[in-house]
Amino acid sequence: MNTAPRPLLDRFGRVHTDLRVSLTDRCNLRCTYCMPAEGLDWLPKAEVLSDDEVVRLVRIAVERLGIASVRLTGGEPLLRRGLPELVGRITALGPEVSLTTNGIGLARTAGALKEAGLHRVNVSLDTLRPERYAEITRRDRIADVLAGLAAAQAAGLAPVKVNAVPVRGVNDDEILDLAAFAAEHGYRMRFIESMPLDAQGAWDRAKMITADEILAVLSTRWDLVPVGRHGNAPAEEWRIAGTDTVIGVIASVTRPFCGGCDRVRLTADGQLRNCLFATEESDLRVLLRGGAGDDRIEEAWRNTIARKGPGHDINSAGFVRPDRPMSAIGG
Secondary structure (H helix, E strand, C coil), rough: CCCCCCCCCCCCEEEEEEEEEECCCCCCCCCCCCCCCCCCCCCHHHCCHHHHHHHHHHHHHHHHHHHCEEEECCHHHHHHHCCCHHHHHHHHCCCEEEEEEEECHHHHHHHHHHHHHHEEEECCCCCCHHHHHHHHHHHCCCHHHHHHHHHHHHCCCCCEEEEEECCCCHHHHHHHHHHHHHHHHCEEEEEECCCCCCCCCCHHHHHHHCHHHHHHHHHCCCCEEECCCCCCCCCEEECCCCCCCEEEEECCCCCHHHHHEEEEEEEECCCEECCCCCCCCCEEHHHHHHHCHHHHHHHHHHHHCCCCCCCCCCCCCCCCCCCCCCCCCCC
16 A cells, blocks of 8 residues: 655755656756856766666656656757656656757747656746847757747747746846736746856856846836745745735745755756755766665665755855756756
8 A cells, every 4th residue: 555755854854745757967058157158068977867766767767756856958848758658657657747958949849848748838938129139048949949938838838938047248137128018928927037057157146137126127117016935935926016916036045945945856867966956966877777776766865855954155255166067957
């Protein structure tokens, strides 16, 4: 007889129910705020978890640790071969499954992903201007992203969320345009404060557009009604008065939500991270490939979460950037 899983707790009493799984560190864009123009040294294929290994770890997380939602990330997860089949195997385990993507390739895969059981998608889009998109991403692919958004909406991967990172002097003059675009198409707009997770180490706090600045800009056009935050979701949300349009703001730097964090992250090469900004990892791949049983893997998972700190300390003098950039950690 199946028994309820024992909660995945840290020493501060936070219950972890949200698993972020990076399926690849590779990406088909070269966004200036993420990586250099020449790209990065990608993981060798042999070091990346196989489908069977990913499914086994997700099964342990769901059945033994109480994980209820799984977000598939990258790099760019649509670059993973056989992704719909992998999604189907994960959804069969019972969690809610979502996907964060740059949208390139989504137009041709949205239907198959929906049929496989994918619940919803988050699509990164920092500008609506083709020339600026090419400058930011170093690729002329905005038409593919817009087509991908429409395909996701048509396939029923709702709510389709659009993620944008406003950066001073780069795209901060498009906050209103992006919000209006999302409202017009029935997408859910989310603005995210930029974080020190670029591969170049060039993050500049002075160029970060804060949540308060974003809200001030939005308030010049619309009356915003606070919706609050749903559970431990990272986004604070506001509804445009008189409409059903909801806009979210993720203030990771200026209003950190670490006290309610329920996330744990698995990298494409099988390293378990208890925080986006963790400076240490636990190697689950070596356990998988060394013949460890489910009990041993569960124990390693619980030990990792038990060591989780109170927060990321971005705003303290002692903050240490993680060795891996966002593209290698997975959002």
